[in-house]
Amino acid sequence: MTVSAAEVAHGKPAPDLYLHAARQMGVSPAACVVVEDSRYGGAGGARGRDAFARVRGGLTPAEWLEGPGTTVFDDMRALPPLLASV
Template sequence: MINPIELVIFDCDGVLIDSERLAVRLHVTVGAELGWPLTEAEVIEKFGRTGIYRYFEGRVFSAGEVARGKPAPDLFLHAARRMGVHPSACVVVEDSKYGVQAARAAGMCALGYAGGLTPARWLEGPNTSVFDDMRELPRLLAGA
C-alpha cells in the first residue's frame, strides 16, 4: 500500500450509495408500485437530504466525463487530476471487477469491497485488499 494517502476515491453505485441512473429509475418504478410515486428529480433530491451530498459536492466524477470507462483508468486518473493528487497517493474503494482493474491500471491501490454482489475472487489481485464489511474500511485505510 501507500503512505500517505491524499485521496480516497469511492465508486458510488454499490459502494457508497446506489446513485446511478438505473438505480434512480428503479427507485421510481418500485416506489410507484408500492404507492410512493416519485419523479427521478425527487429521488435525486432525496439523496441530497441524506446529508451526504454536501461532502461530495464538486467532487463527483462520472464516466461521461472521460473517453473510456472502466476497466480503462481514465475516470480515476481524471478524478485524481481534478483533485490535484498524484495517482500513487490515491486509494480506490471499488466493488466491481472492472473498477478494481481500472484502479490498478491507474497506478492506484485498490480496496475491493466484496460485501455486495461481486464475488471476492473477482476482486483479488496485485495492489488490492479485499474486504466484505464496511466497518473494516477505516482500518484498511489506516494501514494503506
C-alpha cells in the same frame, strides 16, 4: 464530488476515470487509493495504486474482485484500518 465515466474517453477498467477524479480533486494519483465494488473497476483500474475492493451483499463474488495489489473486504468499518496500513 461526483465524477462519471461519461467525462472520460475510456471507462473501466482503463484508469481514465480514476485519473480524472484525482485531477478534479487536485490530488496526485500516487496519493490515491481505489475503493471499488465492481468486477471491471478493481485492480485493473488501479494500475499501480493500492486498490480496496468491497464485497457488498453478495452482488459481486469476492473472487471476481481479487487481483494483484487488491485487498478485498466486506465491511466499510474495515476500511479505515486498511487505509492506515498504506
